[in-house]
Amino acid sequence: MEWQLNISKLNKFLSAVLNTGQFDILKLGFANLNEDLSELANEEQLYMPSIDLDELNEMSVSSLLRIKTRVHLPTDIVRFYASTEGSVAYRLSSGFIFLQALYEILEDDTLNRESLNELQSDLVRRVTNYSQEILQKSNRTGGQVPEFKSSLEQTAIMCAERNTDYEKLIKPKELISTLEGVLGSLDGKITPDIQPLRHFMEITRETGPSGYFASMPAHIPSLKCFGVKILTLYPSKFICLPITIQMKNLASKSKFVDWVRLSVTGGNGGPGGTMVQWSIDTKYGVPCGGDGGRGGDVRMLASRSVSNLGELKTGYKAPDGRLGKKNRIPGTHGEHILLPVPLGTVVKDGYGNIMGDLLKEDSELVVARGGDGGMGNHNYSVLGKKYRFERGLGDLGENRWIEAEMKTIAAVGLVGFPNAGKSTLLRAISRARPKVASYPFTTLRPYLGAVEYLDQSQIIVADIPGLIQGAHLNKGLGHSFLRHIERCTALVYVLDLDQVTMKCSPGEQLMHLREELRLYQPEFMNKIVAVVANKVDLVDEWEYSLEGENVLAISAENGLYIDEFRILLKSNEATSYPSHSSTVLLYENVTGQLITQLDGDPITNNRTAAISAIAMKHLTSKESNNLVLVVLGSSNQAKSHVRYLTAVKDFKEIRMWSRNADNVNKCISYLQQTHNINTPLIPYSSAEEACTDADVIVTVTLSKDPVVKGSWLKQGAVIICVGACRPDWRELDDELMLNSAIYADSVQSAKAESGDIILSGSTDRIECDLCHIVKEGERDWRGDNKFILFKSLGMAIQDVASAHLIYSNYISK
Numbered sequence: 125m126e127w128q129l130n131i132s133k134l135n136k137f138l139s140a141v142l143n144t145g146q147f148d149i150l151k152l153g154f155a156n157l158n159e160d161l162s163e164l165a166n167e168e169q170l171y172m173p174s175i176d177l178d179e180l181n182e183m184s185v186s187s188l189l190r191i192k193t194r195v196h197l198p199t200d201i202v203r204f205y206a207s208t209e210g211s212v213a214y215r216l217s218s219g220f221i222f223l224q225a226l227y228e229i230l231e232d233d234t235l236n237r238e239s240l241n242e243l244q245s246d247l248v249r250r251v252t253n254y255s256q257e258i259l260q261k262s263n264r265t266g267g268q269v270p271e272f273k274s275s276l277e278q279t280a281i282m283c284a285e286r287n288t289d290y291e292k293l294i295k296p297k298e299l300i301s302t303l304e305g306v307l308g309s310l311d312g313k314i315t316p317d318i319q320p321l322r323h324f325m326e327i328t329r330e331t332g333p334s335g336y337f338a339s340m341p342a343h344i345p346s347l348k349c350f351g352v353k354i355l356t357l358y359p360s361k362f363i364c365l366p367i368t369i370q371m372k373n374l375a376s377k378s379k380f381v382d383w384v385r386l387s388v389t390g391g392n393g394g395p396g397g398t399m400v401q402w403s404i405d406t407k408y409g410v411p412c413g414g415d416g417g418r419g420g421d422v423r424m425l426a427s428r429s430v431s432n433l434g435e436l437k438t439g440y441k442a443p444d445g446r447l448g449k450k451n452r453i454p455g456t457h458g459e460h461i462l463l464p465v466p467l468g469t470v471v472k473d474g475y476g477n478i479m480g481d482l483l484k485e486d487s488e489l490v491v492a493r494g495g496d497g498g499m500g501n502h503n504y505s506v507l508g509k510k511y512r513f514e515r516g517l518g519d520l521g522e523n524r525w526i527e528a529e530m531k532t533i534a535a536v537g538l539v540g541f542p543n544a545g546k547s548t549l550l551r552a553i554s555r556a557r558p559k560v561a562s563y564p565f566t567t568l569r570p571y572l573g574a575v576e577y578l579d580q581s582q583i584i585v586a587d588i589p590g591l592i593q594g595a596h597l598n599k600g601l602g603h604s605f606l607r608h609i610e611r612c613t614a615l616v617y618v619l620d621l622d623q624v625t626m627k628c629s630p631g632e633q634l635m636h637l638r639e640e641l642r643l644y645q646p647e648f649m650n651k652i653v654a655v656v657a658n659k660v661d662l663v664d665e666w667e668y669s670l671e672g673e674n675v676l677a678i679s680a681e682n683g684l685y686i687d688e689f690r691i692l693l694k695s696n697e698a699t700s701y702p703s704h705s706s707t708v709l710l711y712e713n714v715t716g717q718l719i720t721q722l723d724g725d726p727i728t729n730n731r732t733a734a735i736s737a738i739a740m741k742h743l744t745s746k747e748s749n750n751l752v753l754v755v756l757g758s759s760n761q762a763k764s765h766v767r768y769l770t771a772v773k774d775f776k777e778i779r780m781w782s783r784n785a786d787n788v789n790k791c792i793s794y795l796q797q798t799h800n801i802n803t804p805l806i807p808y809s810s811a812e813e814a815c816t817d818a819d820v821i822v823t824v825t826l827s828k829d830p831v832v833k834g835s836w837l838k839q840g841a842v843i844i845c846v847g848a849c850r851p852d853w854r855e856l857d858d859e860l861m862l863n864s865a866i867y868a869d870s871v872q873s874a875k876a877e878s879g880d881i882i883l884s885g886s887t888d889r890i891e892c893d894l895c896h897i898v899k900e901g902e903r904d905w906r907g908d909n910k911f912i913l914f915k916s917l918g919m920a921i922q923d924v925a926s927a928h929l930i931y932s933n934y935i936s937k
């Protein structure tokens with residue numbers, strides 16, 4: 125029987141899993157279907173390998189085994205990998221999910237869960253037997269290939285080591301020659317990298333387009349290993365909103381109340397005891413009544429789990445202390461009443477005097493003290509018969525009116541004109557369910573939502589009621605909502621891009637919003653601000669900056685760029701995250717045992733530069749020396765490219781440009797101090813000036829728009845384009861693209877992923893893969909073209925070969 129997967133059902137299933145919000149990406153490991161998938165990518169149906177349920181023949185078991193070994197499944201047939209925020213890759217118990225998926229999507233309705241469970245055990249048993257047979261045939265005794273034996277302990281140590289140590293294990297010249305060797309051995313056959321995943325990436329993009337890449341498993345027969353790289357990319361890093369406030373468990377069902385007046389009364393002190401202990405020695409006995417217990421206090425307790433003051437009643441009275449007991453034992457104290465209030469609550473007495481400011485989690489403020497207990501008669505024992513029943517009655521508890529007011533209600537306030545979509549946005553990023561309707565002032569009081577992150581942190585966002593022009597004069601909801609803004613640490617201006625509902629152009633909206641806030645309180649201008657343009661799905665084109673501000677275009681309704689927005693809110697941390705983070709998993713070829721798991725970031729930084737160095741070495745003539753190198757960009761790739769390119773060529777000077785001049789200076793000091801780069805490194809404030817008369821230009825930016833123009837460059841210039849890794853991003857303009865002889869590390873990836881190639885209409889103009897260049901040796905690579913361009917996108921095989929080299933260096937250390 126042939127299992128036929130229905131794509132639309134599969135999509136539905138994957139979307140449903142993704143929509144649980146627990147996973148950012150699911151990779152379905154049809155590992156042995158690389159070729160088939162790329163061929164079938166545009167077709168309606170995907171096919172599972174042929175499996176004869178009645179009699180599993182060797183062929184089908186072998187194909188299953190290949191799936192098993194490729195994706196390293198101890199008990200299952202296919203595994204889902206989930207790459208979470210921060211790029212922690214982990215595995216799900218896949219068999220169950222997979223079979224459930226199959227159950228949902230198989231055309232054959234007669235299959236039920238039990239029969240699938242049976243099928244799974246049967247397959248696993250057969251696959252296990254078969255793999256043992258293979259191992260025996262190949263004279264292997266254990267589960268591991270001898271050279272990797274007993275390496276797992278070291279692997280664990282290695283995984284725990286820091287990036288800097290990884291860097292020490294990578295020497296530019298060694299990595300360059302290793303990768304050149306691997307490229308030379310490829311014989312023109314390159315594992316398709318990204319293409320087979322495109323289908324699944326599309327699903328991911330639809331459900332949350334945060335830009336996740338994953339390289340398919342790459343086999344390197346000569347190295348006896350294969351591997352996978354999982355990479356996440358946070359392109360929203362370009363907007364920063366430093367926020368540190370985090371709160372927890374905000375889901376309060378109560379009405380939103382930010383001010384209350386209530387009466388509080390401490391418990392009265394309990395009366396002292398009047399017991400007398402009789403004895404033969406004393407005529408009247410010995411008084412032994414204990415002191416009365418203290419009355420309980422009424423206290424306020426700052427708690428992250430409370431969102432507003434709506435749970436508070438109008439009055440509280442704490443329990444009284446109890447009567448003192450015999451044998452001088454004090455009476456029980458009255459219990460304190462703890463009133464949980466949100467962090468940032470300010471408490472005043474009835475005269476407006478501030479009693480306290482509850483800023484820290486678990487801080488307490490006594491708002492009505494309980495009375496002291498009265499003295500028990502044992503205190504009066506010396507007074508003889510007359511006073512032996514004397515005692516104190518206990519003090520009354522304090523009683524007062526107090527006012528509690530929330531000062532900080534949210535870290536972030538969403539500010540925008542009515543119907544800009546703030547409530548929809550809050551719904552999209554949190555579990556808050558504010559009313560949404562397209563008439564002004566749907567939101568009459570701020571709704572709060574907790575934006576939750578996988579690291580358990582939360583940021584509280586308030587949907588501030590719609591603002592109208594003249595609000596500072598108390599028009600509309602005027603001051604009542606401007607007061608809320610006062611309490612937010614940061615503001616996000618939400619602009620309306622919908623021609624139908626917008627009051628004025630997005631630029632004017634931003635101007636008016638700012639003006640209203642400024643007129644109400646000039647200090648508002650000091651607040652940290654970000655700008656988002658909502659309803660981007662309704663417009664054809666959108667500028668990404670307005671009045672000098674970066675603007676994040678989103679669609680709250682359709683969930684477009686909502687992940688980016690969530691990250692923007694957390695960008696205090698997000699800016700300290702690298703824009704790319706990755707993990708490389710290295711497996712042993714035959715048994716599929718995991719050899720090691722490596723931090724992919726140093727691998728990415730080094731191998732990409734090594735590949736560029738190989739390309740540059742071949743694409744520039746051997747004799748050429750003392751060239752001028754330009755590096756556009758100043759971060760990881762800029763640093764590694766200077767190191768690797770100088771390892772294969774001598775340059776007269778290296779010109780460095782980046783949007784931010786400080787970054788260039790930092791990059792230069794790092795290269796000089798840490799890597800002793802002796803070639804003059806010269807900062808440039810204009811990319812055009814830097815590129816004029818340059819021989820080699822490297823673009824390593826996160827730009828979405830061209831940073832180099834063909835008109836700037838001299839004939840014969842070699843351009844190494846490393847950024848613009850998405851089909852809609854550019855680093856190079858059309859003139860440059862159309863006048864270049866184009867090469868790529870993988871033609872297939874470049875055609876599918878490079879915005880420069882796709883948008884300039886150059887998909888059919890790519891000459892060949894890097895492995896052909898390496899094999900062919902020196903020739904005229906430019907032909908009739910003005911420039912030579914190498915487009916790098918990165919391939920799994922480069923990661924795997926580099927990971928293998930690092931690992932080998934590590935174990936031989």
Ligand SMILES: NC(=O)C1=CN([C@@H]2O[C@H](COP(=O)(O)OP(=O)(O)OC[C@H]3O[C@@H](n4cnc5c(N)ncnc54)[C@H](OP(=O)(O)O)[C@@H]3O)[C@@H](O)[C@H]2O)C=CC1
Binds near residue numbers: 362782784785825918
């Ligand atoms: N081909 C491949 O195999 C690989 C490609 N890459 C790509 O290389 C590029 C650099 O990577 P990496 O150094 O790790 O990235 P980082 O995020 O660390 O650095 C980004 C760099 O781009 C600059 N930049 C950001 N936005 C813009 C913009 N709008 N215009 C101009 N410059 C901008 C930044 O400098 P400043 O803030 O000063 O502007 C910074 O120097 C990325 O595009 C990445 O995707 C990465 C790994 C592998």
Ligand SMILES: O=C(O)C1=NCCCC1
Binds near residue numbers: 728849
């Ligand atoms: O590591 C890779 O390969 C990358 N490719 C595209 C851009 C980001 C990193």
Ligand SMILES: [Mg+2]
Binds near residue numbers: 337918
């Ligand atoms: Mg890549």
